[in-house]
Amino acid sequence: MSEADTKRSDYVDALARGLAVIEAFGRTTPELTLSEVAQITGMSPATARRNLHTLEELGFVKRHNKRFLLAPRILTLGSAYLQAANMDEAVLPELRRIVTLFGDAASMATLEGTEILYIAHFSELRAARRTASVGVTYPAYATSMGRILLAALPPAELAAYWREFRPAKLTDVTVTDRAELTAILEEARRAGYTVSVDQLDYGITSLAVPVKNEAGRVVAAINTSGYSPRLDATKLVEERLAELQVSAGRIAHLLARYPGLAHSLLG
Amino acid sequence: MSEADTKRSDYVDALARGLAVIEAFGRTTPELTLSEVAQITGMSPATARRNLHTLEELGFVKRHNKRFLLAPRILTLGSAYLQAANMDEAVLPELRRIVTLFGDAASMATLEGTEILYIAHFSELRAARRTASVGVTYPAYATSMGRILLAALPPAELAAYWREFRPAKLTDVTVTDRAELTAILEEARRAGYTVSVDQLDYGITSLAVPVKNEAGRVVAAINTSGYSPRLDATKLVEERLAELQVSAGRIAHLLARYPGLAHSLLG
DNA sequence: GAATATATTTTCGTCTAGCGAAAAATAACA
DNA sequence: TGTTATTTTTCGCTAGACGAAAATATATTC
Numbered sequence: 001m002s003e004a005d006t007k008r009s010d011y012v013d014a015l016a017r018g019l020a021v022i023e024a025f026g027r028t029t030p031e032l033t034l035s036e037v038a039q040i041t042g043m044s045p046a047t048a049r050r051n052l053h054t055l056e057e058l059g060f061v062k063r064h065n066k067r068f069l070l071a072p073r074i075l076t077l078g079s080a081y082l083q084a085a086n087m088d089e090a091v092l093p094e095l096r097r098i099v100t101l102f103g104d105a106a107s108m109a110t111l112e113g114t115e116i117l118y119i120a121h122f123s124e125l126r127a128a129r130r131t132a133s134v135g136v137t138y139p140a141y142a143t144s145m146g147r148i149l150l151a152a153l154p155p156a157e158l159a160a161y162w163r164e165f166r167p168a169k170l171t172d173v174t175v176t177d178r179a180e181l182t183a184i185l186e187e188a189r190r191a192g193y194t195v196s197v198d199q200l201d202y203g204i205t206s207l208a209v210p211v212k213n214e215a216g217r218v219v220a221a222i223n224t225s226g227y228s229p230r231l232d233a234t235k236l237v238e239e240r241l242a243e244l245q246v247s248a249g250r251i252a253h254l255l256a257r258y259p260g261l262a263h264s265l266l267g
Numbered sequence: 268m269s270e271a272d273t274k275r276s277d278y279v280d281a282l283a284r285g286l287a288v289i290e291a292f293g294r295t296t297p298e299l300t301l302s303e304v305a306q307i308t309g310m311s312p313a314t315a316r317r318n319l320h321t322l323e324e325l326g327f328v329k330r331h332n333k334r335f336l337l338a339p340r341i342l343t344l345g346s347a348y349l350q351a352a353n354m355d356e357a358v359l360p361e362l363r364r365i366v367t368l369f370g371d372a373a374s375m376a377t378l379e380g381t382e383i384l385y386i387a388h389f390s391e392l393r394a395a396r397r398t399a400s401v402g403v404t405y406p407a408y409a410t411s412m413g414r415i416l417l418a419a420l421p422p423a424e425l426a427a428y429w430r431e432f433r434p435a436k437l438t439d440v441t442v443t444d445r446a447e448l449t450a451i452l453e454e455a456r457r458a459g460y461t462v463s464v465d466q467l468d469y470g471i472t473s474l475a476v477p478v479k480n481e482a483g484r485v486v487a488a489i490n491t492s493g494y495s496p497r498l499d500a501t502k503l504v505e506e507r508l509a510e511l512q513v514s515a516g517r518i519a520h521l522l523a524r525y526p527g528l529a530h531s532l533l534g
Numbered sequence: 535g536a537a538t539a540t541a542t543t544t545t546c547g548t549c550t551a552g553c554g555a556a557a558a559a560t561a562a563c564a
Numbered sequence: 565t566g567t568t569a570t571t572t573t574t575c576g577c578t579a580g581a582c583g584a585a586a587a588t589a590t591a592t593t594c
Contacts, residue, residue, distance in 0.1 A: 010543090012321045012581070014552070015285030019325060022344055030351030030527045035570060044554050045571070054279045058286060059379065064530040066561085066571085070348040072377050072386050072531060077289055078345040079402025081337040084297030088400055096392075110339050112326065119339050125363075133355055134401070135346025260297045263331040264338060277572090280551070281581070302541060311583050312542070333542080333590085 017043065021051040022060065022074070031067040078135060085261040087120050090254040094247040095122040095222070102240050104226030107132055108211070108251070110219065110265055111149040114164050116140050119220070141181055142170055144196040144208035145221035151189040152210055152218030158185075171198050193241055195233045205231045207240055209248045213255050219265035222248055284310065288318045289327065289341065298334040345402060352528040354387050357521040361514040362389040362489070369507050371493030374399055375478070375518070377486065377532055378416040381431050383407050386487070408448055409437050411463040411475035412488035418456040419477055419485030425452075438465045460508055462500045472498045474507055476515045480522050486532040489515055 024040040025032060032040070038048035052068050055061035059073040082088070095106040105123035109116040115137035123132075132138075140146030140161075150161060167176035175181055188194035193209045206225035210218040224240050255262040291307040292299060299307070305315035319335050322328035326340040349355070362373040372390030376383040382404035390399075399405075407413030407428075417428060434443035442448055455461035460476045473492035477485040491507050522529040 010317045010320050011324065012281050012285060012317050013579095014279050014281030014581080015318060015321050016325060018279060018282030018285065019327070019344075023347070025347045025351065027347065027350040030347075031530070033570080034572095046554065046573090047552080049572075050277045050279050050552075051282060053277050054282050057278065058283060060286070062531065062533070064533065069527070069530055070351060072348065072384050073379055074348045075345040075384065075386060075402035076379075076404060077286075077402070078342040079400060080290070080292045080294065080297075081339065081341045082400055082402065083294040084292065084337060112340055112343075117339050117342065119342060133346060133349055135342035135344070135349065137343060260336070263298070263336055264329065266329070266331065278551095300541075301543090313544090313583065314581080316543075317581075 017041070017047065018051045018054065021048065021055065022070070025068075025070050031064070031069045033067055037068065081264065082134070085119075085264050086258040087261070090258045090261055091120045091251055092122060094251055095120060098122075098222075098224050098240075098244060098247055099124050101243055102224055102226075104224065105132070106222065106224045106247075107145070108220055108222045109143075109145040109149070110221075111140060111146070111153075112137060114140055114161060114166075116143055116146040116149060116221075138200055139168070139170075141165065141167060141176075142174055142196070142199045144194050144199075144206040144225075145223050147181075147185055147188050147194045147196065148208045148210050148221040149218065151185040151194075170200055171202050173198050175199065192245075193237065195236060197233055198228055203228045205233065205236065207236050207244060209241070209244050211248045211255075212252050213262055213266065214252075219255070219262075220251075222251065284308070284314065285318045285321065288315065288322065289337070292335075292337050298331070298336045300334055304335065348531065349401070352386075352531050353525040354528070357525045357528055358387045358518055359389060361518055362387055365389075365489075365491050365507075365511060365514055366391050368510055369491055369493075371491065372399070373489065373491045373514075374412070375487055375489045376410075376412040376416070377488075378407060378413070378420075379404060381407055381428060381433075383410055383413040383416060383488075405467055406435070406437075408432065408434060408443075409441055409463070409466045411461050411466075411473040411492075412490050414448075414451055414455050414461045414463065415475045415477050415488040416485065418452040418461075437467055438469050440465050442466065459512075460504065462503060464500055465495055470495045472500065472503060474503050474511060476508070476511050478515045478522075479519050480529055480533065481519075486522070486529075487518075489518065 020041045021037055024037050034049055034052065035045060037052060038045045041048060052061060056063060060071055061068055062071040091108055095108065098106040099122050103124050105121065107118055108120040109118050118132050118134050118136045121132055121134055140150055150158065153161065162178065165178065169176055175184065184194065193207060195207050197205045204225060205228040206223045208221045208223035211220040211222055213219045222244065224244055287308045288304055291304050301316055301319065302312060304319060305312045308315060319328060323330060327338055328335055329338040358375055362375065365373040366389050370391050372388065374385055375387040376385050385399050385401050385403045388399055388401055405413070407417055417425065420428065429445065432445065436443055442451065451461065460474060462474045464472045471492060472495040473490045475488045475490035478487040478489055480486045489511065491511055
């Protein structure tokens with residue numbers, strides 16, 4: 001509509017709409033009625049209905065009485081990615097190693113817009129509060145991995161991030177001040193790691209380091225995290241940083257061996 | 268086109284096409300060129316291009332030189348399902364418990380057409396051969412969980428299965444004979460468990476039991492599996508069956524508590 | 535380094551697939 | 565029972581998606 005919006009003809013609106021319907025189902029809204037989907041996506045009931053029925057026919061959505069919900073088949077879409085990226089062979093063993101050494105949980109994430117996206121995760125016990133499983137996103141500014149990834153952004157992209165920056169006090173110690181965050185990012189860049197305590201949610205303490213590709217560009221971050229009351233930030237660094245960096249190095253090394261993973265993480 | 272194919276107007280072809288493009292990327296073909304996608308999906312190059320560009324714009328696909336590949340964002344589609352189903356809270360702890368007790372790996376799967384679909388998985392070490400991660404599918408007839416699920420099928424649906432049954436000798440001991448399989452299914456139904464050795468691939472031995480919903484209908488299966496040379500089928504049953512059934516019972520119990528999971532597995 | 539073959543992008547005319555508005559039917563509620 | 569909300573269907577319209585084919589770019593071969 002807007003004049004800046006160059007009329008592109010090689011774009012399939014109907015596909016974008018259908019995917020928007022899938023994304024209408026979220027953690028908070030697992031089951032939706034037709035009109036709810038219409039409302040969330042901004043589509044007319046007729047359009048929402050067509051899309052839902054198409055997805056149902058394809059097996060990605062099921063209907064339980066009058067409510068729609070995602071079906072297990074939706075998982076197949078992501079698994080092709082995981083297999084292609086050799087996540088299980090390249091990344092998971094390292095995360096597992098960290099968890100074996102230190103307990104708690106270890107993850108790998110990449111930056112997706114203003115959010116971090118978990119692409120691998122291993123935890124010994126059920127996470128205390130948030131269970132961070134693969135595919136989940138969290139605001140970058142409030143996580144250790146997010147801060148590592150933001151710190152590595154070229155100036156132009158970081159500027160773009162700040163433009164979209166909409167902080168929220170997720171806990172009462174969440175850093176939401178831009179100047180303060182900038183200082184944290186600079187320190188993270190300088191030191192090559194960062195620790196966050198109770199930033200995303202109460203009880204989560206996390207140490208993250210960057211994972212670089214062959215060209216030296218940061219393409220992902222890995223972390224080790226646990227329950228705050230049991231972990232002192234200083235001790236966390238003393239005890240775990242070295243091994244976490246070893247894992248980051250190994251994963252970085254494997255990026256060369258598994259181009260599927262490397263490419264998928266690239267810019 | 269065919270007269271049996273009632274002209275349905277509430278179906279969005281463009282969405283089905285777009286999803287087919289995503290599914291064109293598989294374990295064997297992680298990176299595809301435009302023309303490969305066109306060929307796999309049977310679309311014209313122009314159509315394939317439009318869909319790929321749409322997916323790229325939305326962040327689900329990336330381009331590396333002339334090749335397209337799935338982007339991490341594709342994982343978000345499945346994660347809404349996993350969260351809605353409370354997989355991490357309801358299922359994973361039980362699988363973890365089994366692995367803690369016996370080592371190796373434990374999984375949960377459901378039937379999706381002629382295939383089983385892994386909806387949860389936990390493994391201590393990297394699996395010997397196949398790494399069975401969430402979202403992956405395998406032929407039902409060649410897996411212990413698949414046989415449990417087939418055994419529980421109502422006659423009409425089992426008949427439908429046999430109609431689509433296209434067995435392959437995945438190993439030289441894979442049972443592909445229908446009569447022989449029928450006997451295995453009957454025994455599985457009678458006994459409430461089944462063991463398979465080197466059926467899907469060499470080295471995989473697996474014990475599976477059904478998971479039932481409140482109505483007593485089998486909605487999923489869980490298994491414990493390991494490396495064949497280290498496991499004797501008889502001993503596997505003796506040692507692990509009881510605890511596996513405990514877990515199945517607990518998960519069944521949790522289905523009532525987590526309707527998201529229950530509904531998503533229903534019919 | 536031409537020449538040939540392949541793959542990708544663009545153009546364009548066609549037409550249908552998908553759209554929304556509104557009516558009809560159904561279900562929920564009071 | 566009446567009333568409201570939700571879902572489904574109908575239908576006319578047109579934008580949007582399609583395929584064929586040309587134009588361009590890229591890779592391969594000799």
